[in-house]
Amino acid sequence: MHQILAAVFGPGFFASAQVRAAAAIGAVVAVVSAVTGVFTVMRGQSFGGHALGDVSAAGGAGALLAGLSPVTGFVGLGIAGAAVMDLIGVQRLRGRDLATGVVLGAAIGLSALLLFLGTTSGSATGATQQIMFGSIFTVPAGTIWAVTILGAIAIAAITAVYRPLLLATVSPDLAAARGVRVRLTGLLFMLALAVSVGLSSLAIGAILSTALLIGPAAAALRLTRTVARAVVLACVIGVAATWLGILLAYDSYYWGSGQRGLPVSFCVVAVIFAAYLASGLPGARPARRGLAARPATAAGRGISPMTVAGKER
DSSP states (O other): OHHHHHHHSOTTTTTOHHHHHHHHHHHHHHHHHHHHHHHHHHTTOHHHHHHHHHHHHHHHHHHHHHTOOHHHHHHHHHHHHHHHHHHHTTTSHHHHHHHHHHHHHHHHHHHHHHHHHHHHHOSSTTHHHHHHHOOGGGSOTTHHHHHHHHHHHHHHHHHHTHHHHHHHHHOHHHHHHTTOOHHHHHHHHHHHHHHHHHHHHHHHOTTTHHHHHHHHHHHHHHHOSSHHHHHHHHHHHHHHHHHHHHHHHHHGGGTSSSOOOOOHHHHHHHHHHHHHHHHTSTTTSOOOTTOOOOTTSSGGGTOOHHHHHHHHO
């Protein structure tokens, strides 16, 4: 047994404080991303999640340039970006691409400026690598509490509007007719999404943050017919992918003679991609009972507007 464990886990894996901190932060981020990711996929707002990743990149660059904690910039500017997207019109289907495109363009421009200033001033060495591609092994252990609190707030916001949000996701018109405050519900979701993307940017980088948000959720929605089960399964896939990615990145240091480990962000994203591909294998999906398999829509989950409306009573 000891030999098996030694073959799987590199020397000092469990004793490493950096690994323990990375595993704790990664687990929290994966759970938050899974909860918000399921609704992001169902609502067709994956592009919006990607845009918020670029907004978070600008926030992280600004925070490092100002000497602040990256999590402050990632989450803070992400929330501001989500509010602007909602103000422009992200709640309207026809306005989502417009709102997302406007915010995305502005965020990329601001990121370019702040990263340029950080690089030329020399005050933020390695900022581009850390912001864009993440460095979870270098995140201080003291950040765990901040990540946990912010994650709990995001999940609490989703939980508070779960049923109205589900109804508005399936049929915004029916939700409005039943008295659901669709605009407020959508705003709370966007704010939770911004927090989720910001925390994911801290863990695996702004460019790759969408993978942790969308991948586990999309795979779970392929494998289940109910939203609640999809959320639970997405959490399991996200945490497992994050922990396995951390293990692979740590062990890769000992694979060759060069002693240069693979980036943990790459390992996490690779596992998520493999999990999504596996979810589409023959026999992996449950029977749809006559419904076409449409992973990105509520109808593809076997959810009808009247069923959700009945739960709202």
